[in-house]
Amino acid sequence: MKSEKEVTEFISNGYKTHFRNLSLDCAIFGYSDHQLKILLAKWKELNGYSLPGGFIKRTEPLSMAASRILKERTALDNVFLQQFHTFGDSEFRREGHKKYFNLPKDNWLKERTLSIGYYALVEYSRATVTEDILTEEYVWQDIRKIPTLLFDHNEMIEKALHHMRINLYHQPIGYNLLEKKFTLPEIQSLYETILDKKLDRRKFPKKLMSLGLIKDTNEVRSIGQHRSPKLYTFDKKKYEQCLKEGIVLAF
């Protein structure tokens, strides 16, 4: 949405081109240097934060709607989004946006709205985020310090985290989150940060090596007179294969 006029038109007649009673929200997790954050939008009108979200066009494939909405709201592009859950149980999902927006009584946006949740994991220091007309600002919020959000978005984040963590055992991650060459402590910290638990220092790299996901580059990084840890890299071919076929990790 680019202009105020377009927003006004959408509020009145958006249901003609978009599904009614159904929205889409994106939980964008950002990893960088031992920290896991989530992208939150501060609404101009509502004095609160939420996940970026929007409505699905009646003619577009669902997964394209997810990418489009994220791009329109945040300017984040080429983010691989994964669907995780459709929300329709909580009180908010039964009552709708009634108490949030000052809209005419029979406006379509006041009706009960289910929402399809997608998540993604990006390297947040490399991501550019831009506000749209509805949002005052975007913030990368530490997931350990999430405030009370608008709508049912605290529940959404909890569920998205759960699904992302489970997925970590079945699909490799790290390719766009670490430097091309990384140390074992760096990749271990990535997994530990997302899982929010310590992993065995011996079994963890052993498992990644035995799957063929990472390999020794025969190079070291000099980080001090007596510290020069070995550098590893992903085996791209094996990584792609594991992404496609799925893996079972247990460290």
Add this chain to the structure above:
Amino acid sequence: MKSEKEVTEFISNGYKTHFRNLSLDCAIFGYSDHQLKILLAKWKELNGYSLPGGFIKRTEPLSMAASRILKERTALDNVFLQQFHTFGDSEFRREGHKKYFNLPKDNWLKERTLSIGYYALVEYSRATVTEDILTEEYVWQDIRKIPTLLFDHNEMIEKALHHMRINLYHQPIGYNLLEKKFTLPEIQSLYETILDKKLDRRKFPKKLMSLGLIKDTNEVRSIGQHRSPKLYTFDKKKYEQCLKEGIVLAF
């Protein structure tokens, strides 16, 4: 739906009480004695099979809609359903039911309809299934021999199987699928059948024992002069705890 009159009324005006453009389908997997099947409905009108499904009431929580739809269509009760994916990408999910039903041009059921998928796993020899007015019969079909189904339901089953298999590594199963006391080959066969792969005969029971999920009953079953395998049972308290907190299995 109980009468022809009610069905006719639903076809004309169902959108007033149910969400438009959104349906719900259930992939009910049935396990019994080394076999994994899926419940398919044969439609009276369409000369083909599909998963049981229906529409969500505008006033009911989403998960209650899932149980209600399954019960109304099949008489299956108290089935724990797990949501796995919302479908909206395939050609069918963009084109809608146009070519399937002989309905008036502007009927609401001809519009594009996304669908929320739920799955469950039951012991099919203990389940009673009853036809409703739209279905000629229900069959438990071996998942290795699934015919070409109506709509996008082959894709749905594939995705449901994928999610159920992943979930097997993170939540214990078996409580309602095996006898109260079972042998190690019996529980291993349950896992192998669902995963469609062989598991290590030494590591698999060792893992279940080390998690505390199963315990030795100190009884044996006599199945022949020289064959009397030990009987095991679930530790119910531990089982519930693992269900709640999640586990990470790897055999």
